Structures are given as structure tokens and as C-alpha cells.
């Protein structure tokens with residue numbers, strides 16, 4: 001039981017990394033990245049592939065950070081001329097391309113079976129000490145990401161980003177280079193998710209293409225909407241809630257006679273309905289972002 | 299009274315009124331010009347009369363029947379109102395003829411085609427290329443097309459939002475001539491929001507000045523033209539006694 | 552009659568071309584039916600409705616229930632399924648999307664993502680994860696040269712052609728069609744012209760969902776239905792819609808045909824022969840990539856569509 005609680009808490013901290021990263025893009029800047037899972041995937045597979053070739057786990061994390069940052073910058077540049085919904089679709093397509101490559105290039109990625117037996121930093125530490133070390137590491141990382149996100153959104157940079165979201169024309173007319181700002185946000189946000197992906201992979205010592213499905217991106221959006229999109233505290237809180245729903249649904253199985261094969265769909269259904277309910281009734285989330293309204297009209 | 303509004307208030311954001319109690323009435327076949335500084339709520343005023351922005355208080359009456367609660371398309375069909383918005387006033391991907399037809403969507407087919415022929419025949423700039431896409435037209439031609447679309451069902455009241463915006467001086471004169479001509483032919487009552495205050499007032503019977511969503515001044519068009527306050531603020535600072543204004547005013551009187 | 556032709560090279564060509572042709576026609580039918588509805592509604596609802604493709608499996612599974620569960624048979628069952636999917640589309644439009652759009656288009660966009668997941672999860676929970684087939688009698692294929700075409704495939708292609716001709720006629724020459732085009736081009740101006748925008752939008756949403764459902768039924772008739780039907784269609788459909796130009800019926804059809812042709816040829820081209828090396832075929836599992844890559848390229852380079860039909864800002 002304690003093991004399970006530690007597991008839930010560790011995964012929640014990893015989710016917080018994804019949520020903080022997406023919040024920088026979708027929440028603060030208004031970039032609806034439907035392919036967010038690609039950043040996670042880059043981190044995860046960097047760690048997996050480096051481990052497969054016997055590299056040190058730190059190298060994997062590093063490769064993930066660099067590659068994801070580059071990918072983020074490229075996707076950000078694509079946002080140059082695209083309307084928001086077009087950009088969302090394009091990011092989804094990019095993520096799906098990545099998944100397709102992962103499935104098909106088995107020599108590199110292990111194909112549909114994925115890569116297992118990946119050694120992480122605490123592989124030699126067993127039992128409770130190992131679990132605790134993982135938890136501490138993930139919480140520290142999440143806290144760091146939170147600090148980075150808060151600093152970024154608090155700075156002048158963050159104000160520019162919000163202006164970009166609310167009044168893109170005005171931002172451009174004030175001399176902000178929209179493309180450059182978008183590119184910069186993505187180059188910063190992507191590595192946060194990539195680190196999450198790396199840590200996740202090292203923690204459960206497995207990565208497979210099914211973890212790159214668009215559903216994962218959807219989960220992170222749900223976290224943001226529940227917590228209050230645009231708000232870093234909300235993002236962390238949302239990650240916790242989703243993880244609790246996921247953990248809780250395991251016990252649901254013990255109470256209600258749900259066949260094993262539909263357990264995962266029931267879990268998704270619950271999360272989907274929670275998100276739908278929030279969107280319908282409280283789209284600003286539990287912790288609404290406090291905006292200092294800039295009156296641009298008068 | 300053809301068109302009447304009482305104590306209209308309206309706005310977009312909760313708690314903020316853009317229109318603060320506007321009242322006016324307009325007699326049958328009059329032309330009225332609305333002027334006012336940018337952002338004073340002129341477009342909002344027309345949108346509220348059309349039902350695009352719901353009135354928070356007050357009433358709008360057309361030909362004696364209240365239409366305050368009616369949606370825009372009902373005001374067109376039941377109360378015979380017509381509206382040419384400030385921007386995006388044609389269906390770009392549709393042909394010119396289809397744009398005109400769209401105005402008479404609920405007329406019987408025969409009558410619709412006859413009326414379209416009549417309007418397109420009257421304005422060769424449109425009639426000569428009625429199968430071209432509307433977004434291939436110039437600004438002035440679009441404005442004309444938008445007016446034709448609005449006139450299709452023979453409306454009683456025509457609301458125009460800055461019809462002369464973006465036109466060359468020659469085209470502006472032409473446009474106002476067209477408006478006067480339309481009033482004579484179609485027996486329509488016209489409410490026209492304008493920046494070209496001198497020329498618009500010159501062809502109008504009455505005018506109102508809107509400031510911060512309120513009627514600051516109201517009166518006969520020629521009186522407003524001569525009003526020193528109005529001329530200072532909205533007629534480009536021309537003293538009322540300058541020969542230009544005087545000549546325009548004389549033309550009116 | 553290629554098999555009776557003594558000319559050997561023509562038989563060779565027929566061996567490759569006929570299956571490509573059949574493949575392309577069938578796939579065009581399925582893609583275009585789902586795409587055309589998205590194209591028609593995009594201009595009206597003003598956000599990219601990711602959930603639109605889900606009406607395909609919804610329609611197919613409703614058809615399955617009506618055909619086998621209620622014992623209506625495949626034809627009547629399919630019609631019931633298609634109408635039911637249309638009704639679902641209308642209800643979602645009235646009670647879900649309209650509300651979300653009133654907050655912001657971003658909310659609606661995220662909402663459509665949520666809805667896709669809910670639909671997929673519901674199907675999985677109710678029908679299970681295994682693919683299902685409509686209760687069709689197994690008929691022998693009709694041989695064309697060396698290839699076979701099934702009776703179902705012939706019906707799919709012919710019916711799609713009929714549907715598109717009807718759509719074209721209604722949109723171009725009827726009062727309702729003009730109203731629809733007006734609403735798609737500029738809803739506010741349409742209501743200034745006396746058009747009841749809500750009613751027209753509702754009608755269009757019904758038609759769009761029903762057409763997508765028809766596409767889903769056609770996929771099920773041709774092969775089988777599964778819960779991934781919607782998500783595998785998603786990007787190819789968006790590629791077709793943007794390529795064709797939003798709001799353009801003919802454009803969607805043409806773009807769907809181009810995509811279908813690309814999907815069925817790219818995988819059959821021996822790139823090794825092109826470069827003079829040993830055989831180098833793109834593996835069949837990369838088939839979805841055609842849609843993925845197309846959507847990226849089109850949105851980046853021709854967001855207004857390939858053919859200048861329809862219209863949309865960048």
C-alpha cells in the first residue's frame with residue numbers, strides 16, 4: 001500500500017512537469033499544442049535509446065533536452081503564419097508522425113514492443129529507499145519546473161506572452177516579434193516535458209509507442225482545465241487530481257464488476273466526462289488565472 | 299413615426315454600457331445622419347437597432363410595432379428593416395448575383411429574379427459582371443452591392459454603417475447621390491452613420507451627434523451643419539461661416 | 552478483359568493499375584464523405600472540430616446495432632444509424648459546442664478533443680475493443696482483370712457519386728443551398744439578409760454528421776468498424792478539408808481523391824527502381840503518414856486550399 005502511494009505521488013510529480021510545460025504554451029501564451037506528447041516522447045525515447053546502447057542515463061536526459069528544445073523551436077516557427085486551430089492540427093500531425101516512426105523503426109526504437117529494462121539512477125537502490133529516492137527526485141524536479149515557470153510568467157517575458165495570447169495584433173504593433181516569442185516559449189517549455197519523459201521512462205524502466213498516443217496530450221489538457229488554465233499552481237493541482245482519479249479507478253474495479261478489458265476505457269471515460277463538465281460549467285478552472293486587465297480600447 | 303428608439307442601453311461586457319439611454323425618432327422617408335467620434339458607439343447603436351447587440355433596457359419600434367426582442371433575421375423579414383454593416387458587408391465567395399439574391403431569400407422565385415434584374419440593371423458596375431465573385435469587386439462596388447442586397451426585399455428602413463469609408467472623394471459624392479436617389483425610388487427611411495459629416499448632413503433631413511453612447515445634439519441637418527460646436531468637433535474645424543460649408547448649406551436650404 | 556489481351560505489357564500495367572484505381576475510388580468515397588461535412592461546418596462553427604471524424608464510428612456502430620440488434624437488416628439499419636448520428640451531431644452542437652464557443656474558440660477546440668475521447672471510450676466500454684462487421688452476406692468478388700472488386704465497393708463508389716451530385720445541385724441551385732453558402736461565408740450578414748442562421752446551421756450540422764456517418768458505414772461495409780476508425784481518419788480528413796478549401800464541396804472531393812491516390816500509389820512505388828538500386832518500397836505501415844505529411848504541408852504552404860475554392864484566412 002505504501003509502495004502504491006509512493007508510486008502515485010511520483011507519477012503525479014512527473015505529470016506536473018508535463019502540465020507546467022503545456023501551461024507555458026497553451027495557458028500563458030495561448031498556443032494550443034495538440035502534439036504536446038511529442039516532447040514527452042522525445043525525452044522518453046532519448047533515454048530509452050541511449051540506455052539501449054549502454055549510455056549513461058544522464059546522457060539520455062541531456063539528449064532529450066536538446067532534441068526536444070530544437071523540435072519545440074521548429075514547431076514554434078511553424079506557428080508563424082498559422083491560425084490557432086491550424087497550428088493545433090499541425091502539432092498533432094507532427095506528434096503522430098513521430099509515433100509512426102517509433103512504431104516502424106524497430107531497429108532503433110524497439111518497434112511496437114518498445115524498450116524495456118532501462119536502467120535509471122536508482123537502479124542499485126532497492127526497496128523503500130529506492131522508491132523514496134525517486135519520489136524526492138521527481139518532486140524536486142517538479143518544484144524546479146514550477147520555479148522556472150513562475151519566474152518566466154512573472155517576468156516581462158510572461159507579460160509579453162499573455163499579451164500575445166489576448167491581443168496578438170497589439171503585441172505585434174508594440175514591436176514584439178510574435179514568431180520569435182512563440183519559438184522561444186516552445187524551446188523553453190519543450191525540455192521541461194522532455195525531462196518528464198526521461199524521468200518517467202527511467203522510473204518505470206520501459207517506454208513503448210502506446211505512451212505517445214494523442215490521448216496523453218488530452219490528459220494533460222484535462223489537468224490544465226481542472227486546475228485553471230494559465231495558472232502554474234492550477235497546473236500542478238490538476239496533475240495531482242488526474243493522477244488521483246487514475247489511481248482511484250483501480251479501486252473502482254474492486255467495488256464494481258468492470259471487466260478487465262474495459263477498465264482503461266472506463267478510466268478514460270471518467271476523465272473525459274470530468275473535463276467536459278469543467279468546460280461546460282467552469283472553463284476557467286478551479287484556480288482562475290488573475291489577469292491584470294490591460295484596457296487596450298481606451 | 300417610422301423608426302423609434304426609447305432609452306436604449308446596450309453593451310458587450312457585463313456592467314459596461316456602450317449605449318447610455320438613446321432616444322430618437324425618425325419620420326417616414328427621412329434621411330438621418332449619425333456622427334460622433336471614433337468609439338462613441340455608432341456601430342453599436344446600429345447593431346442594437348438590428349438586434350445583433352441585445353438592448354439592456356429601452357425599446358425599438360418600427361412602423362409602430364415593437365421589435366426589441368426580435369432576432370435580426372426577424373427584424374428583416376417581419377419589420378422590413380435592412381442593414382449594411384461597416385465591414386464584411388458582402389458574401390465574398392458568392393457571385394454578385396447570388397449576393398443580391400441572398401437579400402431576397404424569402405421572396406417568391408419569380409419576383410426575386412425580377413427584382414434582382416431591376417437592381418442589377420440600375421447599376422451597370424454590378425450588372426455587367428453579375429457572375430463574378432463578390433470579393434473581386436472594388437471597395438466602392440462592394441458598398442453598392444451591399445446596398446443592393448439590403449434593398450432586395452423593398453425594406454422600409456435602411457441602416458447604413460459608414461458607407462463612404464475608404465472611398466475616393468469622387469466616389470463619396472456619387473454614393474450620397476445614390477442614397478438620395480434610392481430614397482426617392484424606394485420610399486425608404488435611411489439612418490446613416492458617417493464620418494464624412496458635411497456631405498452626409500448635406501443630403502440628410504436630420505442629424506444626431508453621438509458622444510459616449512448618448513445623444514449630445516439632435517436637430518435638423520442644416521442646423522447641425524451651422525452649429526459652431528459641431529463644426530469645430532466633427533466638420534474638420536471648419537468655421538461654420540466658411541464658404542465651403544455655406545455653399546453646402548445653401549444647397550440644402 | 553486484360554487477361555485475354557495477348558499484349559503482355561498491357562496486362563502488366565493492368566495488374567498494377569486496376570487495384571490502384573479500385574483502392575483510390577473506394578478510399579476517396581470514404582474520405583470525402585467525412586471531409587465534406589467538416590468543410591461545410593467549419594465556416595459556421597468557427598473552430599476546428601476534431602470530434603467531427605468520430606461521427607463515422609458513431610454512425611457505423613449505430614448501424615450495427617440497428618442492423619443486427621434490432622434486426623432491421625443492413626440497408627435499413629445503416630439508414631437508421633446515419634440519421635441517429637446526425638441527431639447526435641445536432642444535440643452536441645446545440646447543447647455542447649454552442650455553449651463552449653460562447654466562452655472562446657479555444658475552449659470549443661479543447662472541448663472537441665475531450666468529446667473525441669469520450670466517444671472512443673464509450674464505444675470501447677460498450678462494444679469492446681475488437682473490430683466488428685456489419686452482417687453482410689459474403690458475396691464473391693467481381694473480377695476485373697486480375698483484380699477483384701466486391702459488390703459492396705461498387706455500391707460505395709456509386710452511392711458516393713450520387714450523394715455528391717445531389718449535394719452539388721442543392722448547394723448551387725436551391726434557395727436552401729444559397730442560404731447555406733451565405734451562412735458559411737458570413738453568418739452575421741446572413742441574418743441581416745433575413746436568413747435564420749440558427750436553423751440553417753442546425754440543418755448543416757445534421758447533414759455534416761450524417762455524411763460522416765455515411766462514410767463510417769461505407770468503411771464498415773468495405774472492411775470493418777473499430778474504435779480507432781475516427782482517430783485514423785482525423786488527419787487525412789483535415790488534410791482533405793484544408794487542401795480543398797474550407798467550405799468547398801468540390802474541393803473536398805478533389806482533395807480526397809488526390810490523397811487517396813497518393814496513399815495507394817506511394818506505397819506501391821519501388822523507389823529502388825527509381826534510383827537504380829535494389830527494391831526499396833515504403834512499408835505499408837507508413838500509409839497513414841501520407842495524411843500526416845499532407846496536413847502539415849498544406850497548412851504551412853497553402854492554408855487557403857490548393858484550388859482557390861472556398862475561403863479562409865491563414
Ligand SMILES: Nc1ncnc2c1ncn2[C@@H]1O[C@H](COP(=O)(O)OP(=O)(O)OP(=O)(O)O)[C@@H](O)[C@H]1O
Pocket residue numbers: 297310311316334335336337338339340341342343384
Ligand atoms: N464586440 C465587441 N466587444 C467588446 N467591446 C466592443 C465590441 N465592439 C465594440 N466595442 C466597444 O464599444 C465601443 C464602441 O464601439 P463602436 O464600434 O460602436 O464605435 P464607433 O462609434 O462605431 O467607432 P468607429 O467610428 O471607429 O466605427 C468601443 O469602445 C469598442 O471598444
Ligand SMILES: [Mg+2]
Pocket residue numbers: 340341342384459
Ligand atoms: Mg463604427
